[in-house]
Amino acid sequence: MTVLLILAAVLAVLILWAVAIYNNFVQLRENTKNGWSQIDVQLKRRHDLIPNLVETAKGYMAHERGTLESVIKARQQAVDASTLKDKQAAENFLSSTLRSLFAVSENYPNLKADQHMRQIQEELVSTENKISFARQYYNDEANRLNTAVQSFPDNIVANAFQFKRREFFELEDASEKKTPQVKF
Amino acid sequence: MPYSFTKIEKDKTVTIGFVFSFLILFYFAASWLIVALGKSYVYSNDRTFVFQSLNLGQSVIVLGIALVIGYGHWSYATSNLIAKILGVLRAESLNPKDTYHQRLQNIVDEVSVVTGGTKMDPVVIPTMAINAFAVSDFSGRAVIGVTEGMLARLTRAQLEAVVGHEAAHIVTGDCLATTVTSSLFELYSGMLRGFEALFRGGGLGRRRYSSAEFRGGAQGAVFVILIYVLLMITKLLSQMVRLFISRQREYRADAIAVRLTRDPLSLAEALYAISYRWRGAGLPAQELEAIFTVNPVYSALDEQKGLWADMFSTHPPVEERIGILLNMAHADAESLIKEVERKAKRPRISAPQVNxxxxxxxxxxxxxxxxxxxxxxxxxxxxxxxxxxxxxxxxxxxxxxxxxxxxxxxxxxxxVGGGAGYNCPRCQVALQPLIYEGVEVFQCGCCQGTLVGETEIQRIVIRQEVGFSERIQRIAEGIKNEERMHGTRIIARDPKLLFTCPHCRHVKAKMLRMFYTEVYRVEIDKCHTCGMIWFDKDELEAVQYLIEDAVEKV
Missing domain, CATH: 3.30.1490 (Dna Ligase; domain 1)
Structure with missing residues (x-):
C-alpha cells in the first residue's frame, strides 16, 4: 500500500514536471512565432515604402536612373522570395542597393532638404531599425527554444511533443563583414 | 542570457505588497494613537493627564477602521493613476504632424518591437529641460514621457537609448511599483502644501481665522497641531518608502536597455548630455522624482556613493552609470565628452520658406x-x-x-487654399503650410510673414534646427540694445490698424500688437482668442535668436 502511494506521488510529480516543461515550450514556440510575424510585417512595410522613396527621388535625380532601377528590381526580388534562404539573400541585396541610393543622394542637396524625402527617410530608418530589432527578438527567442529543445531532460518532452528547433534569421550587414584593413 | 522575467515579476509584487502593508500599519498606528489620546482626554481631568491604552476589542475595531481608510486611500491613489501623473507633469499627447513627434513615435515603436510587443504610449512635456520618464498602472497601460528639450537636443541614437532605458523600467515591472509608491504619498504632500499655505496666508499674518472660529481655543489649536504633525510624519514616511525604491533598478534598467538596443555608447552619451545640462522638468511634486531617468532635482545625495546614499536616494550617481556603460562599450570618458559636444553642435539649416x-x-x-x-x-x-x-x-x-x-x-x-484656410493679414493671399523646426506653421509667399499657433511657438523656441543669418543676428542685437522702457507688453495702436486674426476671422477677433515678452522685445501680433501669433518677416527668427542667446549665457 505504502509503495503504491509513493509510486503515485512520484508519478504525480513527474506529470506536473512534464506539464511545466510542456508549457514552457509552448511559450517559447509562441514567442518565436510572434517574432517571426513581426519580421514579416516590418519587411513588408519596407517593401511598401520603397516605391514612394523612388518616386520622390526621381524628381530630383533623373540622372541616376540605374541606381533607382536597381532598387526597384531588388525590391521585386525581395517581394517574390518565398524560402527563408531566398528571403535573406534578397533582403541583403535590397539593403545594399538602398545604401548606394542614399550614398548617391548625398550629392543632391535639394533632395536632402525636401520635406517629403526627409519624412520617407525617417520612416525607412525606423523600419530598418524595427527589422533588426524584430530579428534580434526572434533570434533570442529561437536561441532559447533551441537550447531548451536540446538540453536534458527537457529534450524528452520536446521529442514526445514534436517541439523542433528553429532556424535563425540572419541579415548580414555588408559593412560588418568587411575585413579590417591595416594601413602603415 | 535572456533577462529573467519571472524573477523580476516576483520583485514587483513583493514591493507593492510591502508598501500596502506599510500603509495599513501606518493607518493603524495613527488611528490607534488618536483614539487612545481621545480616550485619555475623556478620563483625564484638568490637573493630571493619564494615558489610557486600548484593550484588544477596541484595537480590533481600530484595525478595521485602518483597513477601510487604507483601502480607500489605496484605491484613490491607484485609480486613474497615469492620467493624474500626466496632469501634474502637464504632459501632452503627440501631434502627428510634428516631425520631432513622428520620430519619437517611431522610436517608441521600434523599442516596442524589440521587447516582443510591449505596448507603450509616448507623451511629451513642453519644457526646455532634458529628461524622460516612464509610468505604468495595474491595467497594463504604460506611458513613456520625453521633454521637448530632449527631443530637440539628443540625436536619434541617443533618444533611442533613453527610450530603451524607460522601456526597461516598464518590462521589468519596477516602473509599476515606483509609480504606485510615488503617487501614494503625493496625496499627503499635496495636503501638507495646502495646509502650510493656509497658515502662511491666513493664520499668522492677517488673522483671517479669528479665535472664535476655533471654538474652545486651546483644544482647536491642539487639533490643528496634531493634523500638522501627522502630515509631517507622512512626509517622513514617504522619504522612508524611498528606501524600497532601490537605486539598483536604475543600473538594472541601464543594463536591460543595452540588451535591447545594443548601444551602450549612445546611452552613456545621453546620460552625459542630460546631467550636464538643465535636467529639471519644472516638477511641482518632489514625490515623482523616482520616475525620471535622471533625478530632475539635483541632489548631492544622489551623486554620493556609500551605504547612506544608497539607502536614501532614488538615483545612483550619473558618473558611475556612465562609467559602467563606457566599460561595456570599451570607450573612455574623454572621447565620450568630445563626441557629445560634437553632436550637440549640429550644422544648422537656413530657415525654410514657402516659395x-x-x-x-x-x-x-x-x-x-x-x-x-x-x-x-x-x-x-x-x-x-x-x-x-x-x-x-x-x-x-x-x-x-x-x-x-x-x-x-x-x-x-x-x-481650402494651400490646405490651411488662412489668409495673410497683411496681403490677403492664402497662407501656405510649412514645416518649420518640425512643426506646421503658415507662411505668406508674398511678405514672408508667418502665422504660428500657441503650442507650436513653444516648441519652435526650444528646437535648434534653424541657424541665423548675419542679418537676423544684427536685427536681434539691435532689438536687444534698444532701451525702450514701455513697462507694458501691449503697444498702443489705432484699432483700425490692428490685423484681424486669420484663424478667428469669422468672429472678427483683432490681433493685439505687443512685445513677445517683457524680456524679448520683438514686436508681434497676437490673437487673444485663439493665441495664434503673427510674425512679420524675420521676427520669428529674431525671437528664436534672442532666446537661444539668453539660454546659452545661462
Missing amino acids: AASKEWLVQKDGEWKGPFTLAQLPALDWITPETWIQPVGGDKVKMVYEDNDVQHALYKTG
Missing part, C-alpha cells in the same frame, strides 16, 4: 502641354476647366485641376 511664386504649372490643351504658368496666371486662361490636366514643373505627377487644392483655390477661390 509661392516659384511653383509653376503646365496645363494641357487639346493634348498639348502649355505653360508654364504661375498660380496667379492660371485664372487668365479662359479654357481651363476643373477637369483639365495639369502638372507641376519639376514633378511628373499629372492630375486634374479639381484634385489640387492650391490650383482650385487660385481659380475659383473655393476649397
Whole structure:
C-alpha cells in the first residue's frame, strides 16, 4: 500500500514536471512565432515604402536612373522570395542597393532638404531599425527554444511533443563583414 | 542570457505588497494613537493627564477602521493613476504632424518591437529641460514621457537609448511599483502644501481665522497641531518608502536597455548630455522624482556613493552609470565628452520658406502641354476647366485641376487654399503650410510673414534646427540694445490698424500688437482668442535668436 502511494506521488510529480516543461515550450514556440510575424510585417512595410522613396527621388535625380532601377528590381526580388534562404539573400541585396541610393543622394542637396524625402527617410530608418530589432527578438527567442529543445531532460518532452528547433534569421550587414584593413 | 522575467515579476509584487502593508500599519498606528489620546482626554481631568491604552476589542475595531481608510486611500491613489501623473507633469499627447513627434513615435515603436510587443504610449512635456520618464498602472497601460528639450537636443541614437532605458523600467515591472509608491504619498504632500499655505496666508499674518472660529481655543489649536504633525510624519514616511525604491533598478534598467538596443555608447552619451545640462522638468511634486531617468532635482545625495546614499536616494550617481556603460562599450570618458559636444553642435539649416511664386504649372490643351504658368496666371486662361490636366514643373505627377487644392483655390477661390484656410493679414493671399523646426506653421509667399499657433511657438523656441543669418543676428542685437522702457507688453495702436486674426476671422477677433515678452522685445501680433501669433518677416527668427542667446549665457 505504502509503495503504491509513493509510486503515485512520484508519478504525480513527474506529470506536473512534464506539464511545466510542456508549457514552457509552448511559450517559447509562441514567442518565436510572434517574432517571426513581426519580421514579416516590418519587411513588408519596407517593401511598401520603397516605391514612394523612388518616386520622390526621381524628381530630383533623373540622372541616376540605374541606381533607382536597381532598387526597384531588388525590391521585386525581395517581394517574390518565398524560402527563408531566398528571403535573406534578397533582403541583403535590397539593403545594399538602398545604401548606394542614399550614398548617391548625398550629392543632391535639394533632395536632402525636401520635406517629403526627409519624412520617407525617417520612416525607412525606423523600419530598418524595427527589422533588426524584430530579428534580434526572434533570434533570442529561437536561441532559447533551441537550447531548451536540446538540453536534458527537457529534450524528452520536446521529442514526445514534436517541439523542433528553429532556424535563425540572419541579415548580414555588408559593412560588418568587411575585413579590417591595416594601413602603415 | 535572456533577462529573467519571472524573477523580476516576483520583485514587483513583493514591493507593492510591502508598501500596502506599510500603509495599513501606518493607518493603524495613527488611528490607534488618536483614539487612545481621545480616550485619555475623556478620563483625564484638568490637573493630571493619564494615558489610557486600548484593550484588544477596541484595537480590533481600530484595525478595521485602518483597513477601510487604507483601502480607500489605496484605491484613490491607484485609480486613474497615469492620467493624474500626466496632469501634474502637464504632459501632452503627440501631434502627428510634428516631425520631432513622428520620430519619437517611431522610436517608441521600434523599442516596442524589440521587447516582443510591449505596448507603450509616448507623451511629451513642453519644457526646455532634458529628461524622460516612464509610468505604468495595474491595467497594463504604460506611458513613456520625453521633454521637448530632449527631443530637440539628443540625436536619434541617443533618444533611442533613453527610450530603451524607460522601456526597461516598464518590462521589468519596477516602473509599476515606483509609480504606485510615488503617487501614494503625493496625496499627503499635496495636503501638507495646502495646509502650510493656509497658515502662511491666513493664520499668522492677517488673522483671517479669528479665535472664535476655533471654538474652545486651546483644544482647536491642539487639533490643528496634531493634523500638522501627522502630515509631517507622512512626509517622513514617504522619504522612508524611498528606501524600497532601490537605486539598483536604475543600473538594472541601464543594463536591460543595452540588451535591447545594443548601444551602450549612445546611452552613456545621453546620460552625459542630460546631467550636464538643465535636467529639471519644472516638477511641482518632489514625490515623482523616482520616475525620471535622471533625478530632475539635483541632489548631492544622489551623486554620493556609500551605504547612506544608497539607502536614501532614488538615483545612483550619473558618473558611475556612465562609467559602467563606457566599460561595456570599451570607450573612455574623454572621447565620450568630445563626441557629445560634437553632436550637440549640429550644422544648422537656413530657415525654410514657402516659395509661392516659384511653383509653376503646365496645363494641357487639346493634348498639348502649355505653360508654364504661375498660380496667379492660371485664372487668365479662359479654357481651363476643373477637369483639365495639369502638372507641376519639376514633378511628373499629372492630375486634374479639381484634385489640387492650391490650383482650385487660385481659380475659383473655393476649397481650402494651400490646405490651411488662412489668409495673410497683411496681403490677403492664402497662407501656405510649412514645416518649420518640425512643426506646421503658415507662411505668406508674398511678405514672408508667418502665422504660428500657441503650442507650436513653444516648441519652435526650444528646437535648434534653424541657424541665423548675419542679418537676423544684427536685427536681434539691435532689438536687444534698444532701451525702450514701455513697462507694458501691449503697444498702443489705432484699432483700425490692428490685423484681424486669420484663424478667428469669422468672429472678427483683432490681433493685439505687443512685445513677445517683457524680456524679448520683438514686436508681434497676437490673437487673444485663439493665441495664434503673427510674425512679420524675420521676427520669428529674431525671437528664436534672442532666446537661444539668453539660454546659452545661462
